[in-house]
Amino acid sequence: MRDGDAIDEARRDMEVCNACRYCEGYCAVFPAMELRREFSNADLSYLANLCHDCRGCFYACQYAPPHEFNINLPQAFARLRVESYREYAWPGPLAALFRRNGVIVSLVVAFALAGVLLLTTELQTPSAVYGPHTGTGAFYAVIPLGVMIAAGLTTFGYAVLALAMGYARFWRDTAAGLSQRVDLSVWRRALGAAATLRNLSGGGFGCNDRDESFSGMRRWLHHAMFYGFVACFAATCVATVYHHVLGWVAPYPLFSVPVVLGTVGGIGLLIGTTGLLILKIVRDPVPGARELLGGDVALLLLLAAVAATGLLLLALRDGAAMGVLLAVHLGFVLALFLVLPYGKFVHGIYRLGALVHYAAETAPARSERVIE
Ligand code: SF4
Ligand code: SF4
Structure with a gap:
């Protein structure tokens, strides 16, 4: 860096905190800080x-x-x-994308x-794009x-x-001096902390978004967004197995596994992203950084757009609007994939790396594990 x-x-703050140590029960940062003198x-x-x-500290x-x-x-x-x-960021020259x-x-x-x-209208006749399609293979009649x-x-x-x-570059730089082994138990602890967002609990009380009062709202909204994203991804995977392994062609019935997963995931994604956007507006700006705001809002809006167009497509899939909605939804999904490595999404990847590092450097020694 x-x-x-x-x-x-950050170095000045850490030196003051390391002398003070008042916040050591708040999150993993302080125990990790205490392992260092410089x-x-x-x-x-x-x-x-x-x-x-x-923001508890x-x-x-x-x-x-x-x-x-x-x-x-x-x-x-x-x-x-x-x-x-x-x-x-990889490749390096694209790192400039983070700036704007x-x-x-x-x-x-x-x-x-x-x-x-454009591709859709170029490949198809107007009636294929703007006309209704129902039954097996309806989506593929449009795209x-x-x-x-x-x-x-x-x-x-x-x-x-x-x-x-990006993860490999982060790990190579930040974990170069790590002497502990990264084994399965380390990964289990890190993934547990990531899945529960333990460090977003402010030592058990919650976050301080608006002021000194604690709230668990941000943690739950983040869960709704993350698990909504996971459910949508799972819906795509199940649909892929249906199509390529079982030979069942979309669209699937409302109570099929891919549609239920996609619907629950889309609703979770929409609730999580909308709630987090509102929190961004009402939260205290003093402990924040303006540099992060543009990327945060852009990713939340894009995820909300993917969820909203997906749900709308499901609701209107038997009507004449299906073709345009499918193209718009696919456009948002492709845009999301393209900007994932150059936007706020990377915080999840590097935070997981930091949690693995933390789990490794605070892991009990092998002899202690045997006694446990
Ligand atoms: S009170 Fe917390 S944030 Fe402030 S200097 Fe002490 S440890 Fe750091
Ligand atoms: S996780 Fe919370 S308590 Fe820990 S350093 Fe960050 S803002 Fe402070």
């Missing part, structure tokens, strides 16, 4: 991505502004996280939508299956590759 104001500020750039990048932005801090020490750890770490997203994330997302969405709509598979696999495959490379 390069030197700069963000890293200097903070290298890689250490700070690791700690910044371990922070879940619950800001409202608890006796050195927070207007105190002259001006300790604002959530803000310092948020700024550093943006730097780390640019630092580890909101604009880039809007452009990608516009081009993806226009591209899919051929081969086109859907090629577009989906190309964009999703690229996103997975870029995210995996």
Whole structure:
């Protein structure tokens, strides 16, 4: 990680916190901090991505502004996280996309939508696009299956590759000095912390979004969004098995597994993203970082658009609007895949890396495990 104001500020904050240690029960950041006397750039990048932005330490801090020490750890770490997203992005030249994330997302969405709509009308007659289609293979009468598979696999495959490379770069940098082994028990603890968002609980009380009062709302909204996303992904996987293994062609009945998973997932995604967007508007801006806001809002809007168009497509799939809705939904999905490695989504990947690092460096020694 390069030197700069963000890293200097995070280092200063960590040195003050390491002397104070008042917040050590709040989250994993403080126990990890206490294992260190000095903070290298890689250490700070690791700690910044371990922070879940619950803001508990800001409202608890006796050195927070207007105190002259001006300790604002959530803000310092948020700024550093943006730097780390640019630092580890793959391929490197595309890291610049993080700087103007909101604009880039809007452009990608516009081009993806226009591209899919143009391709659809180019491949089909107007009656195929604007007429009603029902029964087996109705979707493929509008957009051929081969086109859907090629577009989906190309964009999703690229996103997975870029995210995996980003994770590898983050790990190589931040875990270079890690002496402990990363075994299955380490992964189990890290995945448990990620799945429950334990570090977003502010030591058990909840987040401080608006002020010093605690609330579990952000954690539950994040769960609704994340598990909604997972359910939608599972719906696609089940539908793939139905089509390619069992030979059952979409659209599927309302109470089939893919449709139920997609509906529950879409509703969860919509509730989670909408709630998180509202929280962004009403939350206290002082412990936040303006640099993150554009990327946060852009990803939430894009996820909400994917969910809303998917649910609308389901509701209106037997009508004449199905063709256009299918093209618009597919456009949003492709846009989402394309911007995944260059937007706020990467925070999940690096946070998982930081949780694995934390689980490894705080794992009980082998001899202690035997005694347990
Ligand atoms: S955030 Fe403030 S109160 Fe908490 S450990 Fe740091 S200096 Fe101490
Ligand atoms: S997770 Fe919460 S308590 Fe921990 S450093 Fe971040 S804002 Fe502070």
